[in-house]
Amino acid sequence: MAIFNGSDLILKVQAASGAATEFKLMHSQNVSLSYNVDTIDITNKDSSGNRTLLGGTKSFSLSADGLMDFVSDGTTTDFDELFTSSRNRTPVTFTFTFAPSGTPAGYDYTGSGFITSLEISGGTEDAPTYSVSIEGSGDIVQAAV
Numbered sequence: 001m002a003i004f005n006g007s008d009l010i011l012k013v014q015a016a017s018g019a020a021t022e023f024k025l026m027h028s029q030n031v032s033l034s035y036n037v038d039t040i041d042i043t044n045k046d047s048s049g050n051r052t053l054l055g056g057t058k059s060f061s062l063s064a065d066g067l068m069d070f071v072s073d074g075t076t077t078d079f080d081e082l083f084t085s086s087r088n089r090t091p092v093t094f095t096f097t098f099a100p101s102g103t104p105a106g107y108d109y110t111g112s113g114f115i116t117s118l119e120i121s122g123g124t125e126d127a128p129t130y131s132v133s134i135e136g137s138g139d140i141v142q143a144a145v
Contacts, residue, residue: 004100011064013134014093015081015115022095025132026076028066033096033109035060035140060111060136062096068120068128079120079130086115091137099145111140 011031012022025031038056072078085092091112099106113136122128 008098008100008106010097010099011062012095012097013077013082015077015085022093023075023077025064025066026069026072026078028064029129030066031062031064031096033060033062058139060113060140062094062113062134062136063132065129065131068122068130079118082115082118082130082132086118089114092134094134097145106145108143108145109140110143111136111138113137 009031010024011028012024014022036059038059039053040056041051042054043050043052068079070079072080082092091114093112094110096109097106098109113134115132116135117131117133119131120128121131
């Protein structure tokens with residue numbers, strides 16, 4: 001069983017329209033990638049009482065959260081860029097990198113999608129945070145790095 005540091009999972013987003021590169025999400029703390037395959041039930045009278053399935057539509061989504069900062073340093077994708085893409089209903093491109101330290105290779109998962117949820121929150125005497133959800137559109141591509 002391979003065990004690695006969760007800090008080696010990085011989500012980069014190219015949110016700004018016409019931007020030349022993807023940047024890590026500002027001060028991210030948690031990132032996730034979810035990949036799903038719907039199923040089509042083709043059970044019939046010849047199935048001997050067993051459920052029979054076909055693979056159907058594939059889908060994926062990403063989510064992240066982190067510490068909110070209202071001043072961009074120019075080397076990360078900030079909340080304002082995410083908000084602008086969401087408000088304009090323009091797709092974002094992303095790379096989700098899995099690159100464990102000390103191992104010979106990892107993987108990049110690249111694709112595009114739409115921001116479906118964006119939130120800023122903060123409690124009394126607590127650090128403000130943001131969260132973002134992205135629903136994939138089209139295919140997601142895996143490549144060794």
